[in-house]
Amino acid sequence: MNSERSEVSRFGLDPEKMPRHVAIIMDGNGRWARKKLMNRVKGHERGVQTVRDITRACRQLGIPFLTLYAFSTENWQRPAREVSALMSLLVRFLRSETPELMAKGIRLNAIGQLDRLPDKVRHTLDEAIRQTAQNESLTLTLALSYGGRAELVRMVRLLAAGVSQGRIDPEQIDEAMVAGHLYTAGMPDPDILIRTSGEMRISNFLLWQIAYTELFVTPTLWPDFNQQELISILQDFQTRERRFGKVET
Secondary structure, three states: OHHHHHHHHHOOOOHHHOOOEEEEEOOOHHHHHHHOOOOHHHHHHHHHHHHHHHHHHHHHOOOOEEEEEEEEHHHHHOOHHHHHHHHHHHHHHHHHHHHHHHHHOEEEEEEOOHHHOOHHHHHHHHHHHHHHOOOOOEEEEEEEEEOHHHHHHHHHHHHHHHHHOOOOOHHHOOHHHHHHOOOOOOOOOOOEEEEOOOOOOOOOOOOOOOOOOEEEEOOOOHHHOOHHHHHHHHHHHOOOOOOOOOOOO
């Protein structure tokens, strides 16, 4: 803990104002590849290195939760060849990174319609999650086959089933109960949401959870995003006054 605080201070950050949860919409892999006259898949491959670098940085800074929007429900509509390449890349990533996740004490988690993933991907993902389940330094959550609206529909169905079976009194449904029936149950809401590539939208990501999240949009394409820019965002975050609807003091 002391080493993490000194690391935070080294970058001009206040250890008392660090976020607990950083969420990132990783956008721009395809454009990065196109700018370099490469196949889109090459952009995704380069983006994996950024995932590795930012995960290491968050762990080094003592940030407990990092959630990455890796594959949306809408991404299934992409060309079959690209989807297949992304699934293969995900398998390679999980296999190659699990040893480091174990060495660094990083717990892997996944949210989304995971049953839609190919069997090979799901098996590899389940195994990586199982192996890292006891790690505590950082929880890395991959949003896979994820959509915020689909998550809310799932939550409503779960609550409706509970009501119809007599396990839930409708009058007792509150925000905490809703949150407890989301994929992210047990996790704090994101303090920061970063979107790379400059697009000014949230793309169906964590719709409930980001109600009071601080938003940061950078024109940097995901493969070019790095620790230095993350530090700059954290420094900006620490200057913001988060009032959560209250009057400024």
